[in-house]
Amino acid sequence: MSDLVKREITELAPNGSNYLSWSLDAEIVLDGKNLMHAIKPTNDKIATSAERAQALHFLRHHISSSLKNEYMTERDPIVLWNALHERFEKMETVLLPRVKREWQNLRYQDYKTVEEYNAKLYAIITRMKLCGLKLTESDLIEKTLSTFHPKQTYLSRQYKKEKYKKYIDLSNALQQDQGEDEELMQNHLTRPTGSLSKPEANAVSSSQKNEGKGKESQKAPWKGKNQKFNNFKKKGQWKSKKIPPGGEYGKQDQECYRCGMKGHWSRICRTPKHIVKLYQELNGQLKKRKTEHEAHFVSSRKFEQGESS
Structure with a gap:
């Protein structure tokens, strides 16, 4: 029955591993529905019974079934919100060491493309912000340039000479250079060094042109463009050609x-x-x-x- 109404945010896991992102999403949605005062009352605005019922339904609909059974008797959205916060507020202390370890092990050389590296980088940054830790632009730039492959030390020094102040500028430069490198590699693989270019489909050599002036192609009329002969030959439907009484010619x-x-x-x-x-x-x-x-x-x-x- 809980799946009859589509969820607007991801439900809260039973162990509260996603409580930080869940609580942030819940506050954003409730604030958009003008129901924020139903879980965090203020002196200026007090929620009515209908608004409290809507907020309670939203919270119960976006938590796991096990948590819903545990807090079945809670009828007030404020009580349910505070109970979940007290239960999972320590997730910051549990998550922060894990995120720091991921940040330390993050290396640019471990990813094939800049997009893959950025996806992992911004995921770590977001979880650090939820834990109350903020990274600066210089931290992001230094982390990226210091984890290049040893064979690319020269490129790392070239990027450092540009003295980027924002990581987004460095990321755009890396993506641009990556696109140019892929284009050069594609051109090389298409025609390696020392190999001749492939002849055009309609190209004719000079010897063929000279022969064409004196006489036409020596191919038999049943060969060449007519593909029916080949199709019949494959299917075994081709019959032997009848030779005229005077011979083939x-x-x-x-x-x-x-x-x-x-x-x-x-x-x-x-x-x-x-x-x-x-x-x-x-x-x-x-x-x-x-x-x-x-x-x-x-x-x-x-x-x-x-x-x-």
Whole structure:
């Protein structure tokens, strides 16, 4: 039943390990709902019964089920708030040594990226603030630059010469340099030192260009761009090609309809295009002249009959 209403903050753990952050979040939400005086009354403002009921419901809804059962009889939000504070107020003394140990063991060289290091750094800073301990900007800068890898000592000295006053400025500089290093490494991995660049997909060598001027590609017409042959071959659906009666390249005395030469079929003709074009134009002119002669042709017999008449 407690999950019917969505929680606005993380619930308080049974051992109170997250009491510091939980109490801070609870105060912020209650203050936004104008219910802060229900747990911390003042002389100027006293909570009504309805406001106390709302504050009590909020607190009970955001604590673990075991704690809710322990404080089942509490009807006043002030009593419940103070009871939780008295029970877990010593978490500061328990948490502070742990946070200090994490701060001492924090090193910049243990993280691959600046983002990962900053996430851990700010988490430690937040818990220190909850325990009443505040770190200065110089502490953050010194901690970062003094924990560089020994191989990067030169870089650490370069950053120290900049004399940053705020850690955010140092963090931005580290992120910028990290981006440039990643770009250089990516370019190196793409084409290592001494290797040639990859040829373009449409690039043609000079020898291929010269060969293309004299004759077309020597590939068979069923190879190359037509991928159906390969697909059928893989599936086992390709059947053997029927060879014409005259052989694969045709009869020796049969002319090609494309270029007029003998010894091959028109569908496998490899004659250059400019020669084929000249042949087609010449052949067309010959056919045109032939039709003109036939239209005006008169036999000698018909001519004699015309004179006698």
